[in-house]
Amino acid sequence: MLDTDLGDRPHRRTAPIDLELENTNIDIAALQETRLxxxxxxxxxxxxxxxxGCPVDHRKRAxxxxxxxxxxxxxLAESPRGVSERIMTLRITTSHNRNITIINVYAPTMNYPDxxxxxxxxxxxxxxxxVPAVDKLVLLGAFNAxxxxxxxxxxxxxxxxxxxxPSSNGELLLCVRSLNW
Known part of the structure; x- marks a missing residue:
């Protein structure tokens, strides 16, 4: 979502994404491979x-x-929480004082070490x-599975x-789902 100083494109690539999300009427989007x-x-x-994301001096991934x-x-009562470069969580309180927890992931691809x-x-x-049992849970992202x-x-x-x-990543994902959430 950001360009380098060497390119001729604007530094902030979030502006066109912002407009596209507005045009498609999306309130919350989970994004992966952002390069931030x-x-x-x-x-x-x-x-x-x-x-x-990763620290600035690390190779760009996830x-x-x-x-x-x-x-x-x-x-929002609290900002989204970055757990790692691959996982972020967001907890939203609805108008009925119920909570929704959204988890955004970017899973490692098949070529990463087991x-x-x-x-x-x-x-x-x-x-x-x-995640509290009373919360609605939404799991989004790129699972590469x-x-x-x-x-x-x-x-x-x-x-x-x-x-x-199933791929090996698919089996890992299915096992996560077997937690009865």
């Missing part, structure tokens, strides 16, 4: 962007963000386990229209 370093927030005309309509962002993928899914399990078509085994998780067999 560190952690921070930026207010545009219609949305406020909250992000979590990075997650939320884009939240400004009137909603101004009413240890890194397992650490990611372990961290995700811990975060989900700590194929969960397959085994509806009989995973009936609470999968619909009847999956394709193929």
């Amino acid at each position: 370093s560190g952690e921070g927030q930026l207010r545009e005309a219609r949305r406020t962007y909250f992000w979590k 990075r997650v963000a939320f884009a939240i309509r400004n009137d909603l962002a101004s009413r 240890e890194e993928k397992e650490a990611f899914y372990s961290q995700l399990k811990d975060i989900i386990a700590n 194929r969960v397959g078509h085994d509806y009989n085994t995973w009936s609470p998780v999968l619909g009847k229209f999956g394709k193929g067999n």
Whole structure:
């Protein structure tokens, strides 16, 4: 979402994203691969962007963000929390004093070491386990996984229209879902 000093494009790429989210009437967007370093927030005309990425001196990878309509962002009891460069959480209180917890993820792809993928899914399990049971839970993002078509085994998780067999990332994701959330 930011360009380098070497390019001829504007430094802030959030402005056109802001306009597109407005045109499509999206109140909250979960974004991945944002290329924003560190952690921070930026207010545009219609949305406020909250992000979590690697420190500036690290190789650019992962990075997650939320884009939240400004009137909603101004009413948040707490800002979205960047857990890691791959996971951010947001807790919103609705008009009926109920809470929604939104988790935004960017899972490691298949070419990452198994240890890194397992650490990611372990961290995700811990975060989900700590969401209050009364909250509605929304899990969004890029999982880089194929969960397959085994509806009989995973009936609470999968619909009847999956394709193929699960990838190793898909199996990790299905196991996270088996936590009964």
